[in-house]
Amino acid sequence: MPIFKVNVKWGREKFEKVECNTDEPPELFKAQLFALSGVQPDRQKVMLKGAVLKEENWGTFKLKDGTTFLMMGTADELPKEPLQKTMFVEDMSDQQLATALNVPAGLENLGNTCYLNSTLQCFRSVPELRDSLKKFSGRINPSVVDIQPAESITSSIRDLFLQMDSTSQDVQPIMLLRLMHLAFPEFAERAENGALKQQDANECWIQLFRQLEDQLPAITAPAQEEGGSAVAAAAPSPRSSFMKQYFGGEFKCSLKCDESEEEPVKYSTEKFSQLSCFISQDVKYMHTGLKLKMKENIEKNSPTLKRNAVYTKTSVINRLPAYLTVQFVRFYYKEKESVNAKILKDVKFPMTFDAFDLCSEELQTRMTPIRGKFKIQDDKRAMEVSKAKAAGKKAPAEKEDVKYLPYNLEDDVGSNNSGYYTLQAVLTHQGRSSSSGHYVGWIHNKGG
Numbered sequence: 001m002p003i004f005k006v007n008v009k010w011g012r013e014k015f016e017k018v019e020c021n022t023d024e025p026p027e028l029f030k031a032q033l034f035a036l037s038g039v040q041p042d043r044q045k046v047m048l049k050g051a052v053l054k055e056e057n058w059g060t061f062k063l064k065d066g067t068t069f070l071m072m073g074t075a076d077e078l079p080k081e082p083l084q085k086t087m088f089v090e091d092m093s094d095q096q097l098a099t100a101l102n103v104p105a106g107l108e109n110l111g112n113t114c115y116l117n118s119t120l121q122c123f124r125s126v127p128e129l130r131d132s133l134k135k136f137s138g139r140i141n142p143s144v145v146d147i148q149p150a151e152s153i154t155s156s157i158r159d160l161f162l163q164m165d166s167t168s169q170d171v172q173p174i175m176l177l178r179l180m181h182l183a184f185p186e187f188a189e190r191a192e193n194g195a196l197k198q199q200d201a202n203e204c205w206i207q208l209f210r211q212l213e214d215q216l217p218a219i220t221a222p223a224q225e226e227g228g229s230a231v232a233a234a235a236p237s238p239r240s241s242f243m244k245q246y247f248g249g250e251f252k253c254s255l256k257c258d259e260s261e262e263e264p265v266k267y268s269t270e271k272f273s274q275l276s277c278f279i280s281q282d283v284k285y286m287h288t289g290l291k292l293k294m295k296e297n298i299e300k301n302s303p304t305l306k307r308n309a310v311y312t313k314t315s316v317i318n319r320l321p322a323y324l325t326v327q328f329v330r331f332y333y334k335e336k337e338s339v340n341a342k343i344l345k346d347v348k349f350p351m352t353f354d355a356f357d358l359c360s361e362e363l364q365t366r367m368t369p370i371r372g373k374f375k376i377q378d379d380k381r382a383m384e385v386s387k388a389k390a391a392g393k394k395a396p397a398e399k400e401d402v403k404y405l406p407y408n409l410e411d412d413v414g415s416n417n418s419g420y421y422t423l424q425a426v427l428t429h430q431g432r433s434s435s436s437g438h439y440v441g442w443i444h445n446k447g448g
Contacts, residue, residue, distance in 0.1 A: 007068040008046075010037055022058050029053075038075035045072040104443070105164040108172045115201040116177065116187075118441030119208060122425040124161055125443045126323055128414075132216050132242045133158040140175065142182060149183030150214035157212070180207075200340075200434045201427055202327055209243060209273055216242035219413050245414030247273055250319035252360050256312050258297075263304040269318065274325035279343050286326065286349040290358060316360040320416035322407060323424070324355065331434045340434040349423070356419040366409060370418045373405070 002022040008015045015036050020029055030041040030053075046053040047070045048061055087096065104124075107117035123129060136158050138151040145152045156176040164171050181188035184207055189197045218241055251270040257263040277289035294315045302309035326349075334341045356364060356371070385395040408415045424444050431437015 002063075004063045004067065005065045006063065007066065008033060008036075008071050009068060010039075010071045010073075013037070020063060022061075022063060025056070026053050026058060027055055033071060037071070037073075039071070039073040040076060043073045046070070047072070103168060105167050106170045107164075108170045110172065110174065110177060110196075112196045112198045113173070113177060114439040115199045115204050116173065116180065118427050118439040119201050119204045120157070120160070120173065120176075121441035121443055122205075122427050123157075123208065123212075124164065125425045126246070128219075128246055128322070129212075129216075129242070130161055130165075132219070133161055136216060138215060140179070142179065145179050145182045149179065150211040153179050153183065153208070153211040154215040157208070180204075198435050198437065200331070201429065201439045205274075205325075205427075209247070213241045213243035218242055218245055242414075243273070244271075246322045247325060248319075249273075249275075249317055249321050249324070251315040252318040252362075253313060253315045256314075257302055257304065257309055258312055259309040260302060260304045263302060270315070274327050277326055277328045277347065279329060279345055279347055281345075283345070283347060286328075286347060286353070289328070289347060290326070294358065317355065317358050318360045318363055319412070320355060320359065320363070320419060322414050322416055324353075324416070324421050330429070342429070342432050342434070344432075351423045353421040353423070354419055355416075355421065359419060364419075367417055367419050370405070371420075374418060374420065 004020045004022075005017040006020045008018055010033075015033070018029075018032060018036070026046075027041060030044050030046065033039065033044060033046070034041055048067065051059070051061065053059075053061065053069075104121075107120060109117060133154070136154060138155045138158075140152045140155045140159075141148075142152065153176065156179050160171065160173055160176055187199055187204070189199075191197050249272045251272060253268050253270055255266040255268070275290055276293050277283075277286050278292050279289055280292070283289045283292065296313050298311050298313055299308055300311055301307070302311075328347060330343045331340045332343070333339075356367065359367070388395045407417060409417045422444075426442040428440050428442065429437055430440070
């Protein structure tokens with residue numbers, strides 16, 4: 001077996017008695033030189049009496065023990081020790097884990113304040129609301145909060161959200177809780193043991209909504225050229241506040257007397273900040289519960305019949321907001337036990353909700369163009385998936401560099417121009433009555 005002990009000279013260094021087996025390809029010999037010198041094989045130039053050693057074979061090289069090779073090449077710099085020690089998930093504290101996984105900041109429960117915390121987390125999930133609060137220049141004035149609470153509470157929400165943006169640690173909403181207690185004493189009620197009583201999260205939502213509605217001004221969208229660049233301010237918004245723009249909707253209602261054909265049908269409009277899903281024995285899905293509210297019978301005095309009569313009130317949505325709030329009406333008052341009891345029936349809701357059939361014909365007509373573009377995109381995606389499945393391949397991932405069209409109608413900032421909604425936040429209650437149990441806010445993680 002032709003194994004030789006050779007020497008290799010590399011600059012000022014010399015490696016002696018390096019084992020060289022000519023039955024093996026030269027790349028193995030170069031691998032040994034790499035281990036000795038740190039010069040990558042593809043950067044080595046090994047020569048003997050002016051001839052360069054090739055990768056494939058030894059060629060006409062005649063070797064014997066003591067033969068000296070000449071090697072040229074620069075060694076790579078050795079990897080540096082990392083500046084920070086590698087931290088494994090198993091060794092992380094809860095705080096370190098939250099930072100590494102980019103978990104949003106939480107709110108500390110200050111004693112049955114989960115109703116407030118979960119409501120705030122749902123509001124905070126709206127980026128347009130956070131931006132509007134950052135521009136708000138009001139200040140906190142506890143001395144007048146019982147008379148004029150809106151400015152102080154809105155300022156406190158702004159400061160709280162800014163604090164949550166700057167950390168991943170739990171934040172204590174102490175100032176906001178104090179202001180809520182001063183402005184609305186019902187939230188400061190205490191039990192016999194001195195602890196704060198649990199409150200209704202929907203009542204908290206309504207109060208916070210009203211304060212924000214009072215203080216945050218409406219946004220005026222810039223006019224757009226065909227190319228998409230802003231050129232001038234558009235006409236003032238018909239909505240008087242930011243909250244009405246992005247959370248407020250409008251019903252178109254008709255009221256018909258069932259007992260008199262002579263009495264004309266009355267038409268009106270009603271504003272709403274949330275839809276109510278009423279839960280009965282027949283309601284299994286959110287959409288069904290919403291439809292029940294859209295048509296109802298009421299009893300009122302009839303000017304034609306000069307007595308009380310039954311009327312049918314029919315409502316259709318004539319304006320959809322960018323963010324649609326739906327309340328599941330689960331609590332009702334039980335006189336016998338004097339408690340707000342809870343309906344525990346399971347009602348399913350979708351991740352993507354289509355409100356098209358709840359809308360007026362006028363609004364449906366305005367939404368049709370954008371819905372057509374959605375259909376084209378969905379059909380294209382379905383075709384790609386079908387072709388990949390037929391070819392036995394994995395469906396292609398959706399492109400990230402997509403162009404997003406405005407989601408509002410051209411003349412209505414903060415509206416919805418398609419009727420489609422994606423679930424963004426859910427506020428749940430665990431327990432049997434509104435005065436007990438625990439509230440939790442669930443926010444959709446856009447990155448996961």
